[in-house]
Amino acid sequence: MPQIDVEVRDGVDRETVETVNAMAGKYKYGWETEIEMDFAPKGVNEDIVRLISGKNGEPAWMLEWRLAAFARWKEMVEPDWAMVSYPKIDYQDIYYYASPKSMEGKPKSLDEVDPKLLATYEKLGIPLREQMILAGVEGAEAAPADGRKVAVDAVFDSVSLGTTFQAELMRAGVIFCSISEALREHPELVRKYIGSVVPQTDNYFATLNSAVFSDGSFVYIPPGTRCPMELSTYFRINAENTGQFERTLIICDKGAYVSYLEGCTAPKRDTNQLHAAVVEIVIMEDAEVKYSTVQNWYPGDENGVGGIYNFVTKRADCRGDRAKVMWTQVETGSAITWKYPSCILRGDDSQGEFYSIAIANNAQQADTGTKMIHLGKRTKSRIVSKGISAGRAQNTYRGLVTMHPKAKESRNYTQCDSLLIGSNCGAHTVPYIEVKNNSSRVEHEATTSKVDDDQLFYCRSRGMNEEEAVALVVNGFCKEVLQSLPMEFAMEAQALVAISLEGSVG
Amino acid sequence: MLYIKNLHVKLEEEDKVILKGVDLKIAPGTVHAIMGPNGSGKSTLSYVLSGKGGYVVTEGSALLEGAELLEMEPEARAAAGLFLAFQYPVEIPGVGNMTFLRTAVNAQRKARGEDELSAGEFLKVVREKAKALKIDAEMLKRPVNVGFSGGEKKRNEILQMAMLEPKMCILDETDSGLDVDAMKLVADGVNALRSTGRSFLVITHYQRLLDHIKPDFVHIMSDGRIIKTGGPELALDVEQNGYADILAEVV
Numbered sequence: 001m002p003q004i005d006v007e008v009r010d011g012v013d014r015e016t017v018e019t020v021n022a023m024a025g026k027y028k029y030g031w032e033t034e035i036e037m038d039f040a041p042k043g044v045n046e047d048i049v050r051l052i053s054g055k056n057g058e059p060a061w062m063l064e065w066r067l068a069a070f071a072r073w074k075e076m077v078e079p080d081w082a083m084v085s086y087p088k089i090d091y092q093d094i095y096y097y098a099s100p101k102s103m104e105g106k107p108k109s110l111d112e113v114d115p116k117l118l119a120t121y122e123k124l125g126i127p128l129r130e131q132m133i134l135a136g137v138e139g140a141e142a143a144p145a146d147g148r149k150v151a152v153d154a155v156f157d158s159v160s161l162g163t164t165f166q167a168e169l170m171r172a173g174v175i176f177c178s179i180s181e182a183l184r185e186h187p188e189l190v191r192k193y194i195g196s197v198v199p200q201t202d203n204y205f206a207t208l209n210s211a212v213f214s215d216g217s218f219v220y221i222p223p224g225t226r227c228p229m230e231l232s233t234y235f236r237i238n239a240e241n242t243g244q245f246e247r248t249l250i251i252c253d254k255g256a257y258v259s260y261l262e263g264c265t266a267p268k269r270d271t272n273q274l275h276a277a278v279v280e281i282v283i284m285e286d287a288e289v290k291y292s293t294v295q296n297w298y299p300g301d302e303n304g305v306g307g308i309y310n311f312v313t314k315r316a317d318c319r320g321d322r323a324k325v326m327w328t329q330v331e332t333g334s335a336i337t338w339k340y341p342s343c344i345l346r347g348d349d350s351q352g353e354f355y356s357i358a359i360a361n362n363a364q365q366a367d368t369g370t371k372m373i374h375l376g377k378r379t380k381s382r383i384v385s386k387g388i389s390a391g392r393a394q395n396t397y398r399g400l401v402t403m404h405p406k407a408k409e410s411r412n413y414t415q416c417d418s419l420l421i422g423s424n425c426g427a428h429t430v431p432y433i434e435v436k437n438n439s440s441r442v443e444h445e446a447t448t449s450k451v452d453d454d455q456l457f458y459c460r461s462r463g464m465n466e467e468e469a470v471a472l473v474v475n476g477f478c479k480e481v482l483q484s485l486p487m488e489f490a491m492e493a494q495a496l497v498a499i500s501l502e503g504s505v506g
Numbered sequence: 507m508l509y510i511k512n513l514h515v516k517l518e519e520e521d522k523v524i525l526k527g528v529d530l531k532i533a534p535g536t537v538h539a540i541m542g543p544n545g546s547g548k549s550t551l552s553y554v555l556s557g558k559g560g561y562v563v564t565e566g567s568a569l570l571e572g573a574e575l576l577e578m579e580p581e582a583r584a585a586a587g588l589f590l591a592f593q594y595p596v597e598i599p600g601v602g603n604m605t606f607l608r609t610a611v612n613a614q615r616k617a618r619g620e621d622e623l624s625a626g627e628f629l630k631v632v633r634e635k636a637k638a639l640k641i642d643a644e645m646l647k648r649p650v651n652v653g654f655s656g657g658e659k660k661r662n663e664i665l666q667m668a669m670l671e672p673k674m675c676i677l678d679e680t681d682s683g684l685d686v687d688a689m690k691l692v693a694d695g696v697n698a699l700r701s702t703g704r705s706f707l708v709i710t711h712y713q714r715l716l717d718h719i720k721p722d723f724v725h726i727m728s729d730g731r732i733i734k735t736g737g738p739e740l741a742l743d744v745e746q747n748g749y750a751d752i753l754a755e756v757v
Contacts, residue, residue, distance in 0.1 A: 472606070
């Protein structure tokens with residue numbers, strides 16, 4: 001049997017396309033769940049902050065921390081330097097806390113959660129039962145015999161509904177739970193690390209988040225442990241006029257490893273909703289964290305009405321020597337995406353990688369990129385950013401690579417590619433490079449290309465229909481990033497990429 | 507096989523008429539050559555038959571085995587057995603040659619209700635056909651046409667033709683930009699595909715290609731119409747004497 005050197009991805013392309021054709025084409029998560037909700041009064045003020053802290057049963061120091069952030073936020077001015085424009089947000093016209101009424105009884109396990117909520121996740125295709133997910137790769141000769149487990153923390157509006165596989169993970173010493181639970185069960189851990197990567201004062205939206213964050217995930221991997229399964233959090237915004245401010249804290253102790261996935265969707269609405277999250281990752285010596293996001297918030301309709309504002313602060317601190325972090329993101333949704341997952345490369349020989357596909361179609365806007373802050377010696381960073389613009393969208397890559405005077409012999413490689421589909425969209429690149437020592441090396445490559453009619457006609461003249469042709473060309477463009485995603489995510493991402501670009505040609 | 511009747515075509519953007527009543531009948535298993543001065547409409551004919559945008563058919567028809575091509579989408583025409591070897595094949599960065607070929611082959615098979623080729627089967631066939639065209643494994647892995655020399659691009663077109671097994675092959679100036687050796691390689695590739703169920707329409711400026719791909723019929727096209735049809739000797743005549751006399755005959 002000859003060595004098959006055709007990549008598995010070939011088979012995935014075919015399947016992706018079949019999936020695309022089978023779908024209706026419109027944002028398929030646009031439905032909402034009818035369920036009785038418990039809302040805090042609209043607006044943000046000290047009382048609301050106390051209310052949220054109370055609902056979560058938090059220790060006093062946490063409330064103080066929140067109030068300090070709120071006091072600070074009141075003095076701050078909303079930044080406007082990004083290449084995105086949006087109508088002024090009325091911060092008092094948002095609900096900062098919305099939870100399904102049935103969650104008030106604090107169900108101990110997922111079995112006790114309202115079935116209607118569980119049905120939501122089933123409809124979304126998120127496995128909340130502790131079942132195995134079969135790898136099911138095309139080209140079955142290569143598929144593993146046993147399935148794969150993925151632990152899921154399901155977050156619905158402001159609360160976590162529950163987390164699967166907790167017991168099994170606990171046996172390995174891994175803590176994976178909602179952050180509200182962590183504040184009750186492991187407060188010392190949270191107190192030690194929260195705000196140490198993204199301080200309360202960091203930026204306008206992080207400060208707001210510090211005051212009103214509702215729920216999110218907490219992960220702790222003990223020393224020397226390779227987390228036995230992938231961890232994921234699935235965020236679902238459901239209630240109208242509600243902001244979602246989740247906070248995630250991941251701590252990977254010495255020599256440990258974890259792969260974490262984040263997925264998000266929201267119903268279709270005529271109004272915009274704010275999602276201002278904060279993700280902090282602490283990585284100790286010789287530890288490694290892989291953080292993948294497939295973001296599919298409602299992007300607004302073709303005319304730019306509605307859609308989520310995704311203003312997120314994500315940062316990883318490679319505190320120990322030889323610590324490693326890999327950020328992989330596929331951003332296809334949101335009306336506006338404004339985020340820069342970053343790496344502080346503090347430990348010597350630490351490494352940060354950032355792989356991104358950002359798609360902006362119709363009237364979407366994206367100002368996204370990364371910050372690689374080299375502090376330690378011989379630190380390395382790699383940035384591969386693929387921006388796809390279609391419709392009337394504007395896509396901006398903004399990157400910062402900074403080498404501190406003490407970051408001797410550090411290196412960065414940045415590749416920033418833009419693909420334009422159609423003639424009314426835009427792609428912008430804003431690289432910042434600061435090198436403060438003479439032994440560092442920074443490489444920056446950028447390309448801009450257009451999917452043109454000739455390429456599509458070439459594919460069609462060989463038998464592919466228009467959708468297959470666009471999917472093929474775009475997948476080729478995104479290949480390097482898609483290959484760095486965990487398996488299931490890669491397939492979902494490929495399908496998502498194809499759907500996000502529907503109607504973008506012609 | 508292919509029956510073009512009174513085809514009139516104008517440009518979509520302007521009122522310029524390019525094809526002014528083309529009539530052409532190509533029987534199965536035959537090779538037809540079209541020659542003619544620049545601007546006569548040869549490439550336009552090939553583009554219109556394959557379904558490229560930018561043209562409007564104002565009159566006439568083109569039947570492929572009885573089915574009206576002009577009403578089909580480009581991918582449907584391909585599935586029906588039409589193939590155009592482009593004069594200037596485009597590059598598709600990031601898409602491996604192998605991936606492209608396999609997607610195309612399976613897309614057509616699916617459209618015709620046939621089973622798709624498995625990875626193993628496909629690989630075997632590709633390797634065989636690539637070898638004959640002196641296309642190495644390295645070239646199969648590279649992105650489609652990216653950084654390919656002129657000769658490599660043309661050979662790649664023939665490889666696609668060999669893999670897709672079309673019934674009606676249109677070669678649009680396949681020999682342009684090729685040195686003698688490359689041209690022979692391409693011609694050999696085409697000849698290897700000749701069969702009773704397959705026809706070729708070879709568009710060319712030069713007689714030399716027709717030394718290697720011997721045509722059954724030669725047509726001269728001028729000003730949007732076929733003005734003269736003959737056997738292979740007609741090509742030799744043009745080579746020696748140019749188009750002047752032939753054009754004069756028509757007026």
